[in-house]
Amino acid sequence: MSDVAASAGIAGAPVGGDGAFRPRTVALMIAVGLIGFVGMLIVGAYAPDLRSGRNGGAHALSNAATGYAGLVALAEATGRSPRIVRDKRLLDAPELLVLTPESGFVDMSEALGQRTGKPTLVILPKWLTTPDRETAGWVNYVDLAGRDNAERVLAPADKLKVTIGPSHGRPLVPRVAREYGMRFPAPKPLQTFAGASVEPLVTDADGRIVLGQLGDRPVYVLSDPDLLDNRGMASEAGARAALELLDYLQPNDADAVYFDVTLNGLGHSSSPLKLAFSPPFLAMTLAIAAALLLVGWQAVARFGAPRIRPRAIAFGKAALVDNAAALVRRAGREATLGSRYAQVIRERAVVAFGVPAKLRDAALDQYLDRLRGRGRFTDLAAAATQAQDRRALVDAAQALHQWTKETNR
Structure with a gap:
């Protein structure tokens, strides 16, 4: 599942020096080959007419x-x-x-x-x-x-x-x-x-x-x-x-x-090859030839070394979190995560603030509401639970996170 490019060179290969052929020599060889190939096609198409x-x-x-x-x-x-x-x-x-x-x-x-x-x-x-x-x-x-x-x-x-x-x-x-x-x-x-x-x-x-x-x-x-x-x-x-x-x-x-x-x-008849060089098909042939020349020019004249593409799946916990978030985002289920995030903050607060273990549900929320902070925990949790879109969910999650920081001072 990776797309890693090989970066190691062949042992003993010259680095940065001239190869077996200079670029101009290679270009000339390619040009001569293309001209010869096109000439062979044209002669093959019109050979009966040239006899x-x-x-x-x-x-x-x-x-x-x-x-x-x-x-x-x-x-x-x-x-x-x-x-x-x-x-x-x-x-x-x-x-x-x-x-x-x-x-x-x-x-x-x-x-x-x-x-x-x-x-x-x-x-x-x-x-x-x-x-x-x-x-x-x-x-x-x-x-x-x-x-x-x-x-x-x-x-x-x-x-x-x-x-x-x-x-x-x-x-x-x-x-x-x-x-x-x-x-x-x-x-x-x-x-x-x-x-x-x-x-x-x-x-x-x-x-x-x-x-x-x-x-x-x-x-x-x-x-x-x-x-x-x-x-x-x-x-x-x-x-x-x-x-x-x-x-x-x-x-x-x-x-x-x-x-x-x-x-x-000594007669001749129409052939698919001859039609390619005769109007109106000649326009299509020239368009295809121009497209091939542009593709070749792009391949030869591109600047810089080719970039090594990163891994399709990165290493580490952050990558797993990002991938999970991407799956939730693609599924369109972001707005339904507000209540679960509020529950995570509730459980972290029990450990961080030393909430008595006997408190449950409403009693636990009342205890958290009495802690110092800019807002009441129940109000912030309700806002996260009732969020209907991504923007509202992010605002509610940030408010709960800020409440945790302020209460922990």
């Missing part, structure tokens, strides 16, 4: 030959405001969205489900590649991916028949309004497709579809990615035709072109 996407894939962030970073840069330079979609919640934008699945095993159902009635361009895969060992982000062609791979992209909802064959260098044939030229130079080899209810927009010289619309839906399929990828942007004619294609597919009131990378594994 460059230069992994040699066929998507809008890739600078490989099969990527579309060149088309994005060209659209930006010509005021078409391209936007990279990393969040699946933005797939329902009303503007044109370009989807670039890298294989036929990518699940397209969720993305196409959000694009009902909105212009969407699906670019079919064509090449198998491997990373280039000499240049990061570049790739080397291995072989064609095969028509089966491209046919699986929209299956089974839309069954397409893909063919791959020589183009003989003949330019593609646009079947749209004259102002949208779309005069693409034909890549080698050329990948085309066919399907039920497909309206051809661009074909090869033999009428095989390269760009087509699926029925009356605003869903467009580009069979050969070499028309829009970085390889296709190498020529001025290809770059001009690519911009004309985007303008043709884009609604008249649109102010941006969206390029999806969630199908390529």
